[in-house]
Amino acid sequence: MRQVIARPQTELRHENPCQLLVAVMLSAQCTDARVNQVTPALFAAFPTVEALAAAEPEDVLPYIRSVSYPNSKARHLVAAARRIRDAFGGEIPASLEALESLPGVGPKTARVVASVAFGVAALPVDTHVYRVAHRIGLVRRARTPLEVERRLKRQLPARDWGEAHHLLILHGRYTCTARRPHCERCVLTDLCDHYRRLRRLPAPLEGLDPRRGRYFCKRCRRYFDVPVPRTDRYGLEQLSCPECGSMHVFDAKTGRSTKRVPDYRVR
Ligand code: SF4
Structure with missing residues (x-):
């Protein structure tokens, strides 16, 4: 995967941890491409944590109307900014625990921000990572994203967790896509459980006339x-x-x- 994915990094455009946090919060149940369309104007209107904290959700809403769940995301963005201002002196916290204490920030968002912005060893599991890890056979029958994360971490050295997260996401987004994986252009066919199953023929039937x-x-x-x-x-x-x-x-x-x-x- 390293050979074919030249830049294993997030596709969410951002220039600092604050912008990354906002972009990741907006990307829940939404595509990165859509988020990248709305963030330039949003960042221009609210360039700092303080600016966002001073705003009301109704002020934020027009900028993010085209992403999924705009109302609750607007509320969460403002509430998170206020908590960062009041509890963390306006600085985005680096620890998972502190990040997860922010309104609207779940384990996945916290891990992405901690890993990308602060280099914390984390392996966030989103829908792509979950699907690809199962298809390839890196994990089997894991019930939750956290379970997938735990099992992947057991197989990979900690220094590779962040990179593995991006490699699996980009592989899932462009090659091992949800509806129809593009096995014809995949470099993992020799290793992949799903591909092996694809090539398995049904057993011959006996007694046909x-x-x-x-x-x-x-x-x-x-x-x-x-x-x-x-x-x-x-x-x-x-x-x-x-x-x-x-x-x-x-x-x-x-x-x-x-x-x-x-x-x-x-x-
Ligand atoms: S061989 Fe097909 S199913 Fe397996 S990882 Fe590649 S694209 Fe996905």
């Missing part, structure tokens, strides 16, 4: 002679059942699946 039809559909348990070609989610043409459309089609003579599997390792 080729006199009843050339093909057999496992889903609706019918024989037929003329399959319907269909393109699967990976862009491969498959044979499908003319009755139910299923691609679980078997050759009645050999009992083997007609499924084609991708081989992206040949590049």
Whole structure:
């Protein structure tokens, strides 16, 4: 991943820890691209913690209306700024505990800010890290982001945690995407559990009767002679059942699946 991801760092634009904290708070359930669209005007209007702390949520709202949950985020931004002003002398705290004490700052936000702004060894787990870690098989059946974090930390040296966080995020954002992972351009196919499963063919069926039809559909348990070609989610043409459309089609003579599997390792 280091070889193909040249700059493993956050894509949220910021110039100081305060701007980073604001951007990370805004990025919850929202894309970094969207946050980057609104932050220049927001930072210009409220350039310091004090300026934000002196504002009311209604003053902030117009600047962040296009991000998700603008009302609660506006309230949290102002409340967090007031707490930073009153409890931390206007400086963004560096410790996880202090960051998590701020309104609207959960474990993930605190870890991102502590790691990116202050170099604290942390491995925040967002939706991309969670998905990619499971798909590759770095963790299996972890129930919560904190559990994923704990297990990843056991496998990686602390000096790599921050980098691993960014590598996994960027890999998930651009290659191992949620709906359809782009295994065809991924460098991890030799290591990845998901890819291994993708290439696994169903076991042959026994006892099929080729006199009843050339093909057999496992889903609706019918024989037929003329399959319907269909393109699967990976862009491969498959044979499908003319009755139910299923691609679980078997050759009645050999009992083997007609499924084609991708081989992206040949590049
Ligand atoms: S091989 Fe496919 S599923 Fe596995 S990490 Fe790469 S893109 Fe994701």
